[in-house]
Amino acid sequence: MIYKPFKDLRVSWLGMGNMRLPTVAEKGPIDEPAARALIDYAYGQGVNYFDTAFRYHQGESELVVGRALKAYPRESFYLATKMPGHQMEYRNGKLEMTGYLTGFAISSIQEVFERQLEKCQVEYFDFYLLHNMSESSYSLYTNEELGVVDYLVKQKKAGRIRHLGFSSHGRAETIEQFLDWADARFPPQTFEVAQIQLNYLDWTLQNAGKKYEVLGKRGIPVIVMEGIRGGKLAKLGDSSAAILTAARPERSVASWAFRFLQGLPQVLTVLSGMTTMEQLRENLELFSRHDPLNDEEQRQLRRAVDAMASLVPCTGCRYCTEGCPQSLDIPRLISMYNEQGFAKNFNPGGLTPGEQPAACLNCGACSGICPQGIDVPGVLKQFAAALAAIPAA
Ligand code: SF4
Ligand code: SF4
Structure with a gap:
């Protein structure tokens, strides 16, 4: 030791x-x-x-x-x-x-x-x-x-x-x-x-x-x-x-x-x-x-690390979540998006339809708030597309 x-x-x-x-x-x-x-x-x-x-x-x-x-x-x-x-x-x-x-x-x-x-x-x-x-x-x-x-x-x-x-x-x-x-x-x-x-x-x-x-x-x-x-x-x-x-x-x-x-x-x-x-x-x-x-x-x-797809630098501060009309748990979704980018056998498990990234309205209420400059609706759109591409079990 x-x-x-x-x-x-x-x-x-x-x-x-x-x-x-x-x-x-x-x-x-x-x-x-x-x-x-x-x-x-x-x-x-x-x-x-x-x-x-x-x-x-x-x-x-x-x-x-x-x-x-x-x-x-x-x-x-x-x-x-x-x-x-x-x-x-x-x-x-x-x-x-x-x-x-x-x-x-x-x-x-x-x-x-x-x-x-x-x-x-x-x-x-x-x-x-x-x-x-x-x-x-x-x-x-x-x-x-x-x-x-x-x-x-x-x-x-x-x-x-x-x-x-x-x-x-x-x-x-x-x-x-x-x-x-x-x-x-x-x-x-x-x-x-x-x-x-x-x-x-x-x-x-x-x-x-x-x-x-x-x-x-x-x-x-x-x-x-x-x-x-x-x-x-x-x-x-x-x-x-x-x-x-x-x-x-x-x-x-x-x-x-x-x-x-x-x-x-x-x-x-x-x-x-x-x-x-x-x-x-x-x-x-x-x-x-x-x-x-x-x-x-x-x-x-x-x-x-570079080969782990492009990872989104969300710190989980939650500044973006307050004004979301869909009450999306944005940092959780981004974390899941990152996981699916580098983890084997990614399982999105447990998201109800209303919690899915596809529920994002692209209203832009979160844009500009993020201290990391993350394009939240853009990331959620990509995540929704990635989830849609996962074959049903
Ligand atoms: S763009 Fe999407 S994630 Fe951002 S506040 Fe609107 S509905 Fe919520
Ligand atoms: S404001 Fe940006 S860094 Fe903070 S939780 Fe939302 S997306 Fe992540």
Whole structure:
């Protein structure tokens, strides 16, 4: 296992994400013996960073991870979890859960934090993150009356949090604005780590390179999520895969995603949400040697990305969706359009007729709003044509 230094810590370069633990049935409860076997094996092989969150596996992940890690000396692993502010609303002095936490009886951020310590059976968290600080959660996380960050800073001073961070699917500009806000409130630096979606495809597609730069300017290490894009970078289309295989026949297509990340010095750990022992063993092998891409391999990787059809650089900011008379989920459709451009066996599944790209009226209400300059109706038209060309199953 490769380790990266962080302050006085040595963090394993492979971190275990605990959002895709094995379950008893599809979408069923966690298969705890199987999950424990994975966590035990990972720990035994040197993985020391374990990431969970309040509602991973409907709240079970924190419990299972807590029970599994209880078997080991507290100082021998780093436990990270997150405050689910992205699923909260604060109105008239009242905190309410929204989205996938709707109806969950919690009335304060203190209650969330205390419950997390209890669930994980620990006295402190090594890393505590705001969950998905983005355009939609920015106002909650910066609400001074609610005081989420103030509360967490106090917990850190009390030794109940060792290092503060945030995860984000937001835009680079939002991350920068948030860091400015936080550092003005708690100088000189409030957040010590940031978890972002980072891989060679999203480096440009989701502007991850810019986010990496924003964090780098402030010396904030990066915790990588979706380093292999939920497995998609292991199953490229034929032409892209052929380029990579020709360049390094002995290395798997998936290894290029990890080797790309190895060339980024700010990366502290790469999270992988592993479900099977086979995935864990493969990852352990990939993370056992330092083998970053050389200049020629970087060039071949760019060729492989170019061969993935033309990808639309949507960041998912949702600015375009508000005025759509058809209430189309435009970023979702663009994401699907991108997927069908490079994934094998694309399945558009689950779109009702009213949600299809063909429902676009070409009214132009979204045109000109997109900060990425995307011709939304044009993309939806192309997507509709691509879907129409897929033979019926
Ligand atoms: S052009 Fe299409 S996607 Fe854009 S606002 Fe109009 S209906 Fe919605
Ligand atoms: S199409 Fe543009 S405005 Fe709409 S979500 Fe994507 S980046 Fe944002």
